[in-house]
Amino acid sequence: xxxxxxxIGLILGSFYNVVGLxxxxxxxxxxxxxxxxxxxxxxxxxxxxxxxxxxxxxxRCKSCKEKISFMYPGMELLTALLFTISYKLFGFSYEFYIxxxxxxxxxxxxxxxxxxxxxxxxxxxxxxxxxxVIEIIYQGIDKTLISLGYGLVIFIFVxxxxxxxxxxxxxxxLGGGDIKLSFLAGMVLGVPVGLFYVMFASFLAFPYAVxxxxxxxxxxxxxxxFLVTSLFICFCNSNMILEFLQALFKVT
Ligand SMILES: [Zn+2]
Numbered sequence: 429x430x431x432x433x434x435x436i437g438l439i440l441g442s443f444y445n446v447v448g449l450x451x452x453x454x455x456x457x458x459x460x461x462x463x464x465x466x467x468x469x470x471x472x473x474x475x476x477x478x479x480x481x482x483x484x485x486x487x488r489c490k491s492c493k494e495k496i497s498f499m500y501p502g503m504e505l506l507t508a509l510l511f512t513i514s515y516k517l518f519g520f521s522y523e524f525y526i527x528x529x530x531x532x533x534x535x536x537x538x539x540x541x542x543x544x545x546x547x548x549x550x551x552x553x554x555x556x557x558x559x560x561v562i563e564i565i566y567q568g569i570d571k572t573l574i575s576l577g578y579g580l581v582i583f584i585f586v587x588x589x590x591x592x593x594x595x596x597x598x599x600x601x602l603g604g605g606d607i608k609l610s611f612l613a614g615m616v617l618g619v620p621v622g623l624f625y626v627m628f629a630s631f632l633a634f635p636y637a638v639x640x641x642x643x644x645x646x647x648x649x650x651x652x653x654f655l656v657t658s659l660f661i662c663f664c665n666s667n668m669i670l671e672f673l674q675a676l677f678k679v680t
Contacts, residue, residue, distance in 0.1 A: 430515060433515045434509075434512045437504075440511075441503050441505070442476075442478040442504050444536050446462070447551075448535070469491035479505060499539070503535050503539060507531065510527075510535070514531060522566035525562045527664065529562070531660060534660050536548070537653060537655075540652075547603065547652045549605075549608070552605065556615075563575055575616070575618070578619050579612065579613075579614035579615035582611065582617075583611040585610075586606065589602065602651060609656060625662045629657070633649065633654040636654075637649055
């Protein structure tokens with residue numbers, strides 16, 4: 429079963445590459461079919477198999493020999509890996525389906541935020557709808573409404589953080605996408621772990637932020653990849669984090 433889920437991950441990852449690279453430019457995700465960005469060579473089916481074709485073609489276009497970005501097989505492998513981890517951790521359960529949605533968000537936000545500095549509303553809305561539907565099916569309406577409330581709490585928390593950040597640094601600190609993503613985080617993590625998710629994302633981003641300021645690039649730091657990575661890690665370890673927080677507040 430693990431192998432099948434890995435393969436589904438590869439195929440969906442390949443689809444996420446197309447969505448993540450085309451949708452921000454308002455290009456159709458259906459037409460034209462996959463092609464080389466340099467010479468427009470249309471890919472035959474055997475040149476378009478996730479990961480395998482990349483290895484087979486030695487990472488180059490068959491027609492013009494232009495290098496194919498490692499991001500394509502990289503994102504396919506990442507999706508497959510996160511899907512497999514989800515299955516190994518949770519089996520077929522409520523947590524598994526939520527985890528698949530979060531893994532998909534990780535990949536899509538990695539692509540769009542690192543390349544275009546945006547998190548697509550379409551991606552967040554699709555993620556939000558899927559999470560809500562899965563919660564209603566597995567937890568019932570009442571619990572789903574409560575989790576929407578948790579979403580709102582974390583949303584407001586991050587929104588206030590953004591206002592403080594904008595005031596302190598006199599420039600945009602967090603994007604709208606980061607705040608909307610945090611609503612989904614609150615939904616699936618609840619409030620204590622949801623607050624931890626924000627702290628943990630800052631912790632993950634810190635070395636990169638230092639690196640950027642040392643290199644003195646005036647490039648903005650896309651925070652989305654760190655937030656969504658933190659979200660996935662916190663969801664997979666939420667029990668441990670909850671115990672940790674309880675122990676922490678018992679002592680102090
Ligand atoms: Zn080419």
